[in-house]
Amino acid sequence: GQNIDQPTEMTATEGAIVQINCTYQTSGFNGLFWYQQHAGEAPTFLSYNVLDGLEEKGRFSSFLSRSKGYSYLLLKELQMKDSASYLCAVTNDYKLSFGAGTTVTVRA
Amino acid sequence: GAGVSQSPSNKVTEKGKDVELRCDPISGHTALYWYRQSLGQGLEFLIYFQGNSAPDKSGLPSDRFSAERTGGSVSTLTIQRTQQEDSAVYLCASSLLDLTNTGELFFGEGSRLTVL
Numbered sequence: 541g542q543n544i545d546q547p548t549e550m551t552a553t554e555g556a557i558v559q560i561n562c563t564y565q566t567s568g569f570n571g572l573f574w575y576q577q578h579a580g581e582a583p584t585f586l587s588y589n590v591l592d593g594l595e596e597k598g599r600f601s602s603f604l605s606r607s608k609g610y611s612y613l614l615l616k617e618l619q620m621k622d623s624a625s626y627l628c629a630v631t632n633d634y635k636l637s638f639g640a641g642t643t644v645t646v647r648a
Numbered sequence: 649g650a651g652v653s654q655s656p657s658n659k660v661t662e663k664g665k666d667v668e669l670r671c672d673p674i675s676g677h678t679a680l681y682w683y684r685q686s687l688g689q690g691l692e693f694l695i696y697f698q699g700n701s702a703p704d705k706s707g708l709p710s711d712r713f714s715a716e717r718t719g720g721s722v723s724t725l726t727i728q729r730t731q732q733e734d735s736a737v738y739l740c741a742s743s744l745l746d747l748t749n750t751g752e753l754f755f756g757e758g759s760r761l762t763v764l
Contacts, residue, residue: 544690573752573753581757582652582739582755582756582757582758583691583739583755584755585752585753585754588752627690627691629691634679634696634698634703634704635693635696635704636681636693636753637693638683638690638691639690640688640689640690641690
């Protein structure tokens with residue numbers, strides 16, 4: 541089965557850094573995605589990690605440790621528009637299994 | 649089209665009625681997925697298509713749910729005899745490549761179903 545855990549909610553201040561953790565226990569693993577979903581909108585792709593280590597893309601970075609079943613998404617220089625739900629998802633062959641998402645609220 | 653298109657965007661129906669939800673994927677994308685998102689819940693996998701065939705229907709909640717895909721393009725998710733617990737946002741996604749080849753999923757904006 542698939543078990544993907546991430547915190548339900550996080551709050552941070554504009555300009556700050558927030559780290560969203562994701563732990564997973566899955567029957568198979570090909571890679572890990574992070575998606576961003578604004579309220580009432582479609583999820584959009586942020587990052588994909590298949591190997592251990594840190595992938596940096598502008599203000600967002602994603603880290604993966606396959607041996608620990610652990611990933612995090614790091615959001616730097618937070619902006620108000622970053623208020624959204626962040627979804628951790630694990631691929632096994634063709635299937636993408638999602639965690640419940642972390643709602644991040646950015647305060648001025 | 650430029651993105652994944654779903655219709656209707658909102659559907660309110662009475663318990664016991666049948667509903668059809670449509671997904672028009674990005675042109676050329678062979679993989680198509682249906683997910684369901686209930687309030688405060690994660691995305692729940694329903695069904696996966698590769699071309700017109702559905703190798704994995706394991707996520708369909710009951711035999712009231714069915715889906716088809718024609719011409720390797722448009723897909724329809726049908727829910728018969730709707731129940732209140734079917735109320736959710738139904739999301740469709742498509743991908744050019746198999747996910748094992750880092751194919752990214754592109755999502756539509758979803759069809760919000762409310763069963764009264």
